[in-house]
Amino acid sequence: MKNYQGMMTIVSKRELVKDVFEMVLEGKAARFIQAPGQFINIKINDSLQPYLRRPMSICDYDDNHITMIFKVVGEGTKILSQKNIGDQLDCLTGLGNGFQDFQAKKAIVIGGGLGVPPMYKLAKTLKEQGVEVQAVLGFNSKDDVFYQEEFMDICPTFLATMDGSAGVQGTVLDAIQAHQLVFDKYYACGPEKMLDACVMAYPENGYLSFEARMGCGFGACMGCSCKVKTKPYKRICVEGPVLMSSEVIIGG
Amino acid sequence: MANLRVQLPGLDMKNPVIPASGTFGFGYEFAKFYDINCLGSMMLKGTTLEPRYGNPLPRIAEGPSGMLNAIGLQNPGVDAVMSEELEKLRPLYTDKVIANIGGSAIDDYVETARRISAHDMVGALELNISCPNVHAGGIQFGTNPEMAGEVTRAVKAVSQKPVYVKLSPNVTDIVAMAKAVEEAGADGITMINTLIGMRFDIKTGKPIIANKTGGYSGPAIFPVALRMVYQVSQAVSIPVIGMGGIASGKDAIEMMIAGASAVAVGCQNLIDPYACPKIIEEMNEILDDMGINDIHEIIGLSHQW
Numbered sequence: 001m002k003n004y005q006g007m008m009t010i011v012s013k014r015e016l017v018k019d020v021f022e023m024v025l026e027g028k029a030a031r032f033i034q035a036p037g038q039f040i041n042i043k044i045n046d047s048l049q050p051y052l053r054r055p056m057s058i059c060d061y062d063d064n065h066i067t068m069i070f071k072v073v074g075e076g077t078k079i080l081s082q083k084n085i086g087d088q089l090d091c092l093t094g095l096g097n098g099f100q101d102f103q104a105k106k107a108i109v110i111g112g113g114l115g116v117p118p119m120y121k122l123a124k125t126l127k128e129q130g131v132e133v134q135a136v137l138g139f140n141s142k143d144d145v146f147y148q149e150e151f152m153d154i155c156p157t158f159l160a161t162m163d164g165s166a167g168v169q170g171t172v173l174d175a176i177q178a179h180q181l182v183f184d185k186y187y188a189c190g191p192e193k194m195l196d197a198c199v200m201a202y203p204e205n206g207y208l209s210f211e212a213r214m215g216c217g218f219g220a221c222m223g224c225s226c227k228v229k230t231k232p233y234k235r236i237c238v239e240g241p242v243l244m245s246s247e248v249i250i251g252g
Numbered sequence: 253m254a255n256l257r258v259q260l261p262g263l264d265m266k267n268p269v270i271p272a273s274g275t276f277g278f279g280y281e282f283a284k285f286y287d288i289n290c291l292g293s294m295m296l297k298g299t300t301l302e303p304r305y306g307n308p309l310p311r312i313a314e315g316p317s318g319m320l321n322a323i324g325l326q327n328p329g330v331d332a333v334m335s336e337e338l339e340k341l342r343p344l345y346t347d348k349v350i351a352n353i354g355g356s357a358i359d360d361y362v363e364t365a366r367r368i369s370a371h372d373m374v375g376a377l378e379l380n381i382s383c384p385n386v387h388a389g390g391i392q393f394g395t396n397p398e399m400a401g402e403v404t405r406a407v408k409a410v411s412q413k414p415v416y417v418k419l420s421p422n423v424t425d426i427v428a429m430a431k432a433v434e435e436a437g438a439d440g441i442t443m444i445n446t447l448i449g450m451r452f453d454i455k456t457g458k459p460i461i462a463n464k465t466g467g468y469s470g471p472a473i474f475p476v477a478l479r480m481v482y483q484v485s486q487a488v489s490i491p492v493i494g495m496g497g498i499a500s501g502k503d504a505i506e507m508m509i510a511g512a513s514a515v516a517v518g519c520q521n522l523i524d525p526y527a528c529p530k531i532i533e534e535m536n537e538i539l540d541d542m543g544i545n546d547i548h549e550i551i552g553l554s555h556q557w
Binding site for chain 1 (some may be wrong): 274275277281282284285290297303304305309310311312313314315316317318319321323326328424464471498521523524525526
């Protein structure tokens with residue numbers, strides 16, 4: 001019988017850019033993670049407030065560590081950002097399907113904003129599998145850019161910003177066109193609008209990681225179901241968060 | 253260790269702890285976390301005659317010590333539940349389960365009940381006349397005593413298993429509802445369903461939940477559930493399965509003291525997938541500390557006051 005739950009200790013915390021924190025957790029629950037793109041669901045407090053767990057993407061992991069990057073957007077992430085090194089968090093790890101198909105010659109990983117983190121471990125994994133990887137990272141402006149250097153250590157990395165203050169002005173798709181990037185498979189995570197635009201531009205050979213408000217994160221509440229072409233619905237937390245581009249229904 | 257075994261119509265349970273419908277899927281998802289055979293029974297995800305996708309997203313919002321949901325009875329339909337979902341559960345759970353059935357017309361309830369009550373794994377039915385998140389039927393049956401009695405009578409006429417009716421707290425007089433379904437032949441009552449609520453985005457004024465309203469559950473509603481179980485369990489002679497915000501063994505015991513013959517645990521399963529086995533263990537510890545040998549000693553203990 002598998003066990004997905006464990007207490008994890010915060011061993012490092014740093015603010016990458018304003019309101020965006022990188023946190024490294026240490027604990028045996030990390031070993032339940034089987035693929036990049038899986039997520040963890042964290043109980044922020046022992047108390048009843050906030051009540052629900054907070055699902056977070058995983059930026060990097062090994063058997064005993066999880067690195068996550070999150071932005072302070074509300075009450076839960078604010079409390080999380082105020083935690084200190086040494087504090088413990090109740091985590092459910094290894095949730096969701098993650099990215100499992102690494103069969104490609106030349107791949108592109110596309111991250112938009114807080115969709116950038118899961119692309120990091122994915123890029124490393126693809127490279128280990130012998131895939132030629134390129135990264136395209138999109139942000140609102142240069143003040144929001146994080147992990148550019150970390151990606152550059154792995155693969156050629158291209159930036160896009162909406163205001164043009166760094167890299168190509170526009171979206172990640174504008175950056176792909178401007179640099180005339182060639183690829184036979186792509187992987188993307190970011191705001192739903194960005195993912196929808198990816199599917200419209202490249203309907204085939206893509207994997208996209210979606211976000212949804214979740215009640216539980218492990219398939220019990222049906223809070224995050226979306227319509228897909230391959231089944232009546234998929235739960236983002238169990239049969240997702242990664243969907244194939246060919247099954248995505250825009251706005252589904 | 254105290255005797256926790258309770259016998260209710262259609263259910264011989266090794267303990268009185270039951271995961272509540274809609275928070276436990278069709279059970280097998282939780283077998284990833286623990287051996288679900290420790291559970292007294294389980295209430296399956298609400299099942300309708302035809303498959304339902306449910307409501308648009310977002311379906312979930314949060315509140316103080318609780319959550320708001322508007323799933324909208326997403327389920328694959330009664331035939332797929334019987335042929336696929338229950339078959340996945342079969343190797344994982346040996347006791348009888350409680351099938352929760354929903355609908356938007358009496359004929360839907362009747363046909364769903366007729367089919368699923370014949371299933372060998374089903375020990376009892378839970379008639380959901382109180383779902384706040386479907387636009388037709390559902391809660392209308394649960395807020396009008398005549399309609400509640402009518403649907404209960406119709407389902408009783410075809411069901412091969414005992415029928416429990418799940419009551420809504422969104423009524424002026426829950427005792428009148430309880431009496432109406434008892435009069436119509438219900439074998440038991442399960443209560444309470446969620447309280448209707450809303451949350452808004454303060455920048456846009458837009459409701460957070462796409463369905464606008466949702467059902468509120470979690471520890472925030474626990475005192476409301478206790479009060480209603482206290483009132484109803486004294487007014488009817490059929491057993492009451494109490495639920496609404498139970499999050500600990502102490503809460504479960506308090507619910508039984510209020511008059512519940514068994515308890516259902518809802519929301520807490522979503523926060524802590526191990527909630528039910530923890531609650532069973534805590535109940536054992538507390539009863540030992542209290543020097544109680546049999547769980548029946550505490551059922552309705554409050555009624556003397």
